[in-house]
Amino acid sequence: MRVNRPDWAPRDVxxxxxxxxxxxxxxxxxxxxxxxxxxxxxxxxxxxxxxFDFARLNRAFLRRAVRFLVSQGVTQFLDIGSGIPTAGNVHEVAQRVRPGCRVVYVDNDPVAVAHSEVLLAGNPHVVAVQADMRDPGALLNDPGTARLLDFSEPIGLLMVAVHHFLPPADEPERLMARYREVLPLGSYLALSHITSDAVAEQVSALVELYRESTHPVTVRSKAEVATLFEGFELVQPGLVFTPQWRPESPEDLDEHPEHAGVYAGVGRKSALG
Known part of the structure; x- marks a missing residue:
């Protein structure tokens, strides 16, 4: 069946x-x-x-984490696996608190990057970069990244709902170490990751169907997700389900936070990694 390509879709997608x-x-x-x-x-x-709750609660965690990092003096962000910008994205949240905040969005999906470029046109403090997180060298040396980020000052590294697309063969812990090494002291990592520690039946069904996509999913336990924070000091409340991370309003809460199916945490780099 022939599929009509929308006007906004890149030709190579x-x-x-x-x-x-x-x-x-x-x-x-x-x-x-x-x-x-x-x-x-x-x-x-x-x-x-x-x-749908997984996605909504994860997105709410991202917004709260960004506001927290700005409150800690972070004014520049590297959002890896940023996806397609929707309302309340990183630059909107950060710049609402501090207009000069700079954001580099990174994704390997050309649709995500193409839409980001349209949405961000005219904003000199934000750029979209098409790159693969498994190639830190290319990502960090991209002209857009180099233009906006000052690696002598703290950076907010956002890896929200992206690591579960890395299978064990990609050695996510070693990959995280490479990013940690280039972050200045005082930088933060905000990370979330799907798990089968709760609602295991639904998560297993999701994982099975995602095999049909371009990005199969690997679930990890709380202990396995915690290893991704090596070299960072977790801030309170530590590694928890997304609704439990510093809720700001009743809408952030959930009667059964474990049903969110996603662990989330924020850590600070306070020693040489």
């Missing part, structure tokens, strides 16, 4: 398989996704209806 960025956009109620994403998204929602 794969429209035959769902992508993680576009699926996340679908679960958040966005419109920058294809029928292949919506079809798989509907199937995921049938077997794992909590996926």
């Amino acid at each position: 794969d429209m035959d398989r769902a992508s993680a960025a576009r699926l996340y956009d679908f679960f958040l109620g966005g419109s920058f996704n294809f029928e292949v994403d919506r079809e798989l998204g509907r199937r995921v929602a049938t077997v794992a209806p909590a996926v």
Whole structure:
């Protein structure tokens, strides 16, 4: 079946398989996704209806983490695996508190980057970079990254809902060490990761269906997620389910926080890594 390419879709984008960025956009109620994403998204929602809460609560954690980092004096952010910008994205949250905050969005999905470039046009403090997190050298040396980020000052490294797309063969702990090494003292890491420690049946069903996408999912336990924070000191309340991380309003809370299915935490680099 021939699929019509929307005007906003890059010519080289794969429209035959769902992508993680576009699926996340679908679960958040966005419109920058294809029928292949919506079809798989509907199937995921049938077997794992909590996926909409996974996405919503994870997004709320991102916003709270950004506000916290700005309150700690962080004015520049590297958002790896940023996905497709939707309302309340990092630059909007950060610049609402401090207008001069700088943000580098990074994703390997051309749709995410193309839409980001349109959305961010005219904002000199924000840039979108197409790169693969598994290649820190290319990502960190990209002209956009080099132009906006000052690696002599603290940086907020955001890796929200991205590490579960790295299988063990990609050695995520070693990859994290490479990013940690280049971060100045006083920098922060905000990270979230899906788990099967709770709602295991739904998470397992989600994982199985994501095998059909361009980004299969690897779940990790709390102890395994904690290893990604090596070299960072976790701030209170530590590594918890997303609704438990510094809730600011009743909407942030959940009667059963474990049903969020995603661990989240923020750590500070206070020693040489």
